[in-house]
Amino acid sequence: MDSQIHKIHQQLVDKKISCTALIQQKLNALKENTNNTVNSLLNDLALQLAAKVDTKIVNGDTIGLLEGIPFGIKDVYMLQGTYATASSNLLKNYKSPYTATAIQKLLDAGAIPIVKENCDSFGHGSSSENTIFGAVKNANNSDLVGGGSSGGSAVNVAKDYTIFSIGGDTGGSVRQPAGYNHVYGLKPTYGRISRYGLMAYASSTDCVGPIAKSVEDIRILLNVMSGKDVKDQTTYASAEITKDSISNAKAIKIVGYFKNFIENDAIDSKIKADFLTTIEKIKAKGIEVKELDFFKSDILVSTYYTLAMAETASNLSRLDGSNYGNRIDDKNLKESYAITRSENFSEETKRRIVGGNQVLSQGFSDEIYLKGLALRDAISENFENDFKEVDIILSPVTPNSPPKIGDSLKDPHAMYLSDAYTVGFSLGQLPTLTIPKGTETGLQITAAKNNDELVLKFANFLKDTI
Amino acid sequence: MSKIMTVDVLSSIKGAQPSEAVNKLFDAIKKAQPLNNNAFNNNHNNYVSLTDLRDDVVIESSSIEKQIIIENFPKEKNGYLVVSKVIEE
Numbered sequence: 001m002d003s004q005i006h007k008i009h010q011q012l013v014d015k016k017i018s019c020t021a022l023i024q025q026k027l028n029a030l031k032e033n034t035n036n037t038v039n040s041l042l043n044d045l046a047l048q049l050a051a052k053v054d055t056k057i058v059n060g061d062t063i064g065l066l067e068g069i070p071f072g073i074k075d076v077y078m079l080q081g082t083y084a085t086a087s088s089n090l091l092k093n094y095k096s097p098y099t100a101t102a103i104q105k106l107l108d109a110g111a112i113p114i115v116k117e118n119c120d121s122f123g124h125g126s127s128s129e130n131t132i133f134g135a136v137k138n139a140n141n142s143d144l145v146g147g148g149s150s151g152g153s154a155v156n157v158a159k160d161y162t163i164f165s166i167g168g169d170t171g172g173s174v175r176q177p178a179g180y181n182h183v184y185g186l187k188p189t190y191g192r193i194s195r196y197g198l199m200a201y202a203s204s205t206d207c208v209g210p211i212a213k214s215v216e217d218i219r220i221l222l223n224v225m226s227g228k229d230v231k232d233q234t235t236y237a238s239a240e241i242t243k244d245s246i247s248n249a250k251a252i253k254i255v256g257y258f259k260n261f262i263e264n265d266a267i268d269s270k271i272k273a274d275f276l277t278t279i280e281k282i283k284a285k286g287i288e289v290k291e292l293d294f295f296k297s298d299i300l301v302s303t304y305y306t307l308a309m310a311e312t313a314s315n316l317s318r319l320d321g322s323n324y325g326n327r328i329d330d331k332n333l334k335e336s337y338a339i340t341r342s343e344n345f346s347e348e349t350k351r352r353i354v355g356g357n358q359v360l361s362q363g364f365s366d367e368i369y370l371k372g373l374a375l376r377d378a379i380s381e382n383f384e385n386d387f388k389e390v391d392i393i394l395s396p397v398t399p400n401s402p403p404k405i406g407d408s409l410k411d412p413h414a415m416y417l418s419d420a421y422t423v424g425f426s427l428g429q430l431p432t433l434t435i436p437k438g439t440e441t442g443l444q445i446t447a448a449k450n451n452d453e454l455v456l457k458f459a460n461f462l463k464d465t466i
Numbered sequence: 467m468s469k470i471m472t473v474d475v476l477s478s479i480k481g482a483q484p485s486e487a488v489n490k491l492f493d494a495i496k497k498a499q500p501l502n503n504n505a506f507n508n509n510h511n512n513y514v515s516l517t518d519l520r521d522d523v524v525i526e527s528s529s530i531e532k533q534i535i536i537e538n539f540p541k542e543k544n545g546y547l548v549v550s551k552v553i554e555e
Contacts, residue, residue: 230520338479
């Protein structure tokens, strides 16, 4: 699909639609939607901003490419004065005191936020069912999950309720729902986009990620949000990616894929067959394809969850109802903390906090947490060696098609395992893009650290190849 | 500190118990091949250079930010923000 941003921009410039009418249309569609994608609508703010854009157009002023473009925000980002609930009971009345850097950059470019989007509470889940706002329903089949944790964001884009949405990806939370709903979703290189104002889940892999309907839109959004930020000292300066620089894939000579992702019993036979068909098409274009060895899926998933749970147990320890949140008073301070957290966290959040405290405890940290860190280093080293041999790594997004609503809640371990193909790239902090092609839940394109440009280049190539 | 703390205390979650689903993940880590790699964080280059540290200055919050922080506070009485309890131990 072509760029939605360019298309809407042109419609606004040509006065085929007013910005106010456009925003109102999207707000109405969101209000009426039955996919449970909305936590709160930003009616007043959005219409106020739209009126300003209309004034500029009427006055004959030039408007920027993103000016007046409606977008959605996963409900884990700060946007001053709006609710930031993390889809949780604890923060259901919490208002953002400030605005996240990535969101501020979009506001500065003139984009208009219209909705805070449903997701798994604090990003804890792969199905967007762990939420107080009702399970997000898949854009293509409402019996199935929307994926997670950025499920509301992916469904909104797929349904055209938003032109783009900003999700958050810690272990696959942008890429997997993008795959489940047939849209594009990027996890950039860790540190390329500031995390300031994104509620911390696992700080060492948390990434801001755009979801959209074309590679071009992803490129535009990545450029706007990227950059060094003193408020997030893991950020680094990056060069703009131009449209021309990703228009041809001549630089890509060798593509690799992980043999063990494909040659196992857990992968759906159709996803496997479709993936291998894609590989043949790439070969037919004269690109060499290499099979690569990689860590077993259970090791990847276990390493990721061990570290993510340890980090989330630490990050969420601040949520005790003292200064904000749905405080429940009890006989003393410790009891107040405990009852506030027990009553307000979802079962999945509690499971992860407890798991994190387990692995950080004396006696467990050596054999689990420290081993997890060592495994992560080995995984990163494996990637570094792979990218000496190949330019791109291609993989399916998920081993199976989206589960039915309710199934993931019954079997959390199965839900963790369903992240097998996404978590490794998070641990490696690598740029990875889901494209809605190749298999029922799409394909992931990964390049070496800081090489987000190559990912987009190959995505453009695949768009024309498969 | 020699006192043994259970996960429900550590997590401040009443009655919390380790879960079977999560323990299965930890079992996989325990069984993983030992690695001859003791240099943790070899490949995580997310450090900040000493010459690039941010200025150690106090930045005044905007009045709207202060107002929202007060609004978010769980309890207010007679113009004072009410804390939950004091630590008595």
